[in-house]
Amino acid sequence: MTGFFDNKIEFLKGVGPQRAALLNKELNIFTYADLIQYYPFRYEDRTKFYKIAEIREDMPFIQLKGKIRYMETVGHARRQRLVAYFGDDTGEIQLVWFKGLQWILKKLRTNIDYVVFGKPGRIGRNINIAHPEIEVLTEKNEAGGYLQPVYSTTETLKNRYVDSKTISKLQRTLIGEAFRHIHETLPPNLVNQYSLLAKNLAIANIHYPEGQQMLQQATYRLKFEELFFIQLRLLKLKLTRQQKFRGIVFNNADLLTNFYNQHLPFELTGAQKRVIKEIYRDMRSGSQMNRLLQGDVGSGKTIVAFICMLIAIGHGSQAAIMAPTEILANQHYNGLKDYASKMKLDIALLTGSSKTAERKEIHEKLLNGSLHILVGTHALLEDVVQFENLGLAVIDEQHRFGVAQRAKLWRKNESTYPHMLVMTATPIPRTLAMTLYGDLDVSVIDELPAGRKAIKTMHHYDANRLKVFGFLKQQIEMGRQVYMVYPLIEESAKMDLKHLEDGYESVNRAFPDYAISIVHGKMKADAKEYEMDRFVKGETKIMVATTVIEVGVNVPNATVMVIENAERFGLAQLHQLRGRVGRGGDQSYCILMTDYKLSKEAKTRIKTMVSTTDGFVIADTDLKLRGPGDISGTQQSGLMDLSIADLGKDGQILQLARSAAEKILEEDPTLSLAKNKNIAAQIGRQKKSVVNWSRIS
Ligand code: ADP
Numbered sequence: 001m002t003g004f005f006d007n008k009i010e011f012l013k014g015v016g017p018q019r020a021a022l023l024n025k026e027l028n029i030f031t032y033a034d035l036i037q038y039y040p041f042r043y044e045d046r047t048k049f050y051k052i053a054e055i056r057e058d059m060p061f062i063q064l065k066g067k068i069r070y071m072e073t074v075g076h077a078r079r080q081r082l083v084a085y086f087g088d089d090t091g092e093i094q095l096v097w098f099k100g101l102q103w104i105l106k107k108l109r110t111n112i113d114y115v116v117f118g119k120p121g122r123i124g125r126n127i128n129i130a131h132p133e134i135e136v137l138t139e140k141n142e143a144g145g146y147l148q149p150v151y152s153t154t155e156t157l158k159n160r161y162v163d164s165k166t167i168s169k170l171q172r173t174l175i176g177e178a179f180r181h182i183h184e185t186l187p188p189n190l191v192n193q194y195s196l197l198a199k200n201l202a203i204a205n206i207h208y209p210e211g212q213q214m215l216q217q218a219t220y221r222l223k224f225e226e227l228f229f230i231q232l233r234l235l236k237l238k239l240t241r242q243q244k245f246r247g248i249v250f251n252n253a254d255l256l257t258n259f260y261n262q263h264l265p266f267e268l269t270g271a272q273k274r275v276i277k278e279i280y281r282d283m284r285s286g287s288q289m290n291r292l293l294q295g296d297v298g299s300g301k302t303i304v305a306f307i308c309m310l311i312a313i314g315h316g317s318q319a320a321i322m323a324p325t326e327i328l329a330n331q332h333y334n335g336l337k338d339y340a341s342k343m344k345l346d347i348a349l350l351t352g353s354s355k356t357a358e359r360k361e362i363h364e365k366l367l368n369g370s371l372h373i374l375v376g377t378h379a380l381l382e383d384v385v386q387f388e389n390l391g392l393a394v395i396d397e398q399h400r401f402g403v404a405q406r407a408k409l410w411r412k413n414e415s416t417y418p419h420m421l422v423m424t425a426t427p428i429p430r431t432l433a434m435t436l437y438g439d440l441d442v443s444v445i446d447e448l449p450a451g452r453k454a455i456k457t458m459h460h461y462d463a464n465r466l467k468v469f470g471f472l473k474q475q476i477e478m479g480r481q482v483y484m485v486y487p488l489i490e491e492s493a494k495m496d497l498k499h500l501e502d503g504y505e506s507v508n509r510a511f512p513d514y515a516i517s518i519v520h521g522k523m524k525a526d527a528k529e530y531e532m533d534r535f536v537k538g539e540t541k542i543m544v545a546t547t548v549i550e551v552g553v554n555v556p557n558a559t560v561m562v563i564e565n566a567e568r569f570g571l572a573q574l575h576q577l578r579g580r581v582g583r584g585g586d587q588s589y590c591i592l593m594t595d596y597k598l599s600k601e602a603k604t605r606i607k608t609m610v611s612t613t614d615g616f617v618i619a620d621t622d623l624k625l626r627g628p629g630d631i632s633g634t635q636q637s638g639l640m641d642l643s644i645a646d647l648g649k650d651g652q653i654l655q656l657a658r659s660a661a662e663k664i665l666e667e668d669p670t671l672s673l674a675k676n677k678n679i680a681a682q683i684g685r686q687k688k689s690v691v692n693w694s695r696i697s
């Protein structure tokens with residue numbers, strides 16, 4: 001069955017085979033549905049005329065009404081430009097052309113009324129508008145007052161005369177034909193409750209707004225719908241899983257109690273205790289657990305994972321933990337080994353570098369059930385790795401793994417899926433978590449172990465370096481160690497490497513009495529390891545490095561993190577780097593070094609770092625600054641191809657849409673009530689279209 005919106009774009013009046021091929025290739029537009037969902041990314045306001053006296057250079061595109069009083073060409077030969085002095089009853093402004101002077105000169109007349117549209121700018125002291133659109137004033141354009149949609153296009157399209165205006169015309173043609181085919185996708189009671197615009201009006205107004213207010217309503221409606229269906233899908237997934245996938249019921253707490261009473265190395269924080277309770281409740285519930293555990297660096301996730309493993313092992317099951325890198329897997333293994341040996345449990349490490357004999361032994365012990373805990377990297381996912389009875393699978397730093405890998409780990413237990421605990425130290429803003437992990441339950445460790453002193457963060461300009469060096473010297477003399485981190489990115493690798501080496505030289509000169517380590521990604525692995533090792537042992541006092549130390553290094557005696565060219569790092573990265581210090585009981589410091597010249601965004605980043613250590617505040621700011629596309633984990637999810645909603649800005653709509661979806665599923669989990677038939681129909685249509693499940697048609 002094909003509907004109206006499945007029509008190929010080439011059949012739309014004004015398109016034809018050649019333009020269709022272009023639209024396919026350049027914009028991924030194949031069908032009527034694709035075109036109608038190709039929304040403008042901004043609008044030019046032609047509803048209002050500004051007075052010249054109101055104009056400021058930082059205004060967006062504006063519209064003026066007035067007369068050309070005088071024109072002249074200035075400059076000579078190739079540098080020539082045409083200046084028209086354009087006035088209304090409040091003042092005068094220059095309209096400037098650098099290209100096509102002859103043609104424009106012929107077209108323009110003085111002392112007749114024009115409508116001018118363009119973006120104010122400045123040359124020297126004069127505010128002007130370069131290359132404005134200019135039309136003779138008519139009754140139509142004076143009264144018309146419309147919002148002109150702007151669609152993004154490509155160079156190729158523009159060269160073939162398909163620009164924003166062309167697309168706009170095609171949209172108008174299409175909407176004329178399509179209007180009566182546009183179905184309402186939301187239930188009428190929901191449309192009423194949230195005062196949403198009807199779907200067909202929303203679509204028409206997003207392409208041809210009747211005015212600001214209609215545009216706002218149309219945008220709101222389409223965002224709501226988009227987020228609603230995403231949330232509905234995620235919540236439904238969760239519901240299905242809870243009903244369909246039974247979980248092993250773990251209700252033997254003997255091992256846990258034993259560990260608590262005899263071997264607990266420190267008092268757990270309130271947050272750790274709460275989280276363990278949440279997890280234990282899931283593991284006994286009879287449903288399979290899928291829980292995300294968020295906790296900032298150093299919040300103590302490892303011991304939580306271990307305690308949950310005890311719950312599974314106490315019941316005769318096995319547990320596994322997977323980390324994204326060998327360094328991290330090693331670190332986990334070393335940490336867990338101590339706990340495990342106290343509990344007389346068998347634990348092994350499996351990574352890409354495990355020897356064949358070792359592997360064989362591990363495989364055997366896994367199958368006969370004598371190995372209780374397996375720690376490893378992706379190597380865990382290989383088919384040869386089979387468990388006798390995997391009860392709990394933990395994934396660390398989830399954002400580095402794809403959903404497919406998560407699923408693969410799931411299937412390691414044939415009869416009943418293992419409980420899953422996914423851990424991340426990357427704080428994810430709530431709105432994003434609801435979309436990325438909307439099908440998971442979320443626990444948060446929002447408290448650091450007692451006795452940790454909050455890291456003090458300071459900002460210094462490069463010119464203050466001597467003072468900073470003086471401070472480092474003090475710290476080293478107190479017996480502490482220091483990291484100095486330099487940016488090194490692919491695009492400017494050569495320059496960056498030179499900076500790093502220069503930095504190393506200058507530190508060497510400034511601290512002739514201390515041994516210094518240097519580590520960067522271009523070094524051989526064994527050289528790197530040697531340098532790291534010296535620092536870990538305290539033989540070197542300063543570690544000059546690139547961000548290779550971002551994850552995995554744990555040196556409690558290091559109390560100062562100096563970040564050079566801090567303006568070049570993103571917030572998430574700065575936060576991760578800062579997390580390398582403050583791991584012991586001593587007061588730690590983070591020093592952000594920057595140039596005097598900082599962009600507005602860089603200033604915000606630095607200010608945020610100085611004012612807070614709260615990972616969630618930082619993540620929220622990051623989301624607002626950069627948008628969701630750049631936040632780690634979002635790319636693989638495939639959920640970020642939103643056509644209109646913006647997770648950075650539309651948190652409120654998302655909340656509403658999610659709670660609306662929750663209510664509906666609560667009352668009608670199978671979506672079979674008559675009042676929800678629009679939803680069921682829309683989900684059916686979405687399933688049909690593989691390419692983009694949010695399309696309308
Ligand atoms: P992360 O959440 O970053 O994985 P870890 O689990 O590595 O943190 O814990 C960081 C450090 O804090 C470890 O040395 C760990 O032993 C210690 N730790 C964890 N919980 C507590 C606690 N409740 N009290 C004191 N120290 C703790």
Ligand code: MG
Pocket residue numbers: 301302
């Ligand atoms: Mg950890």
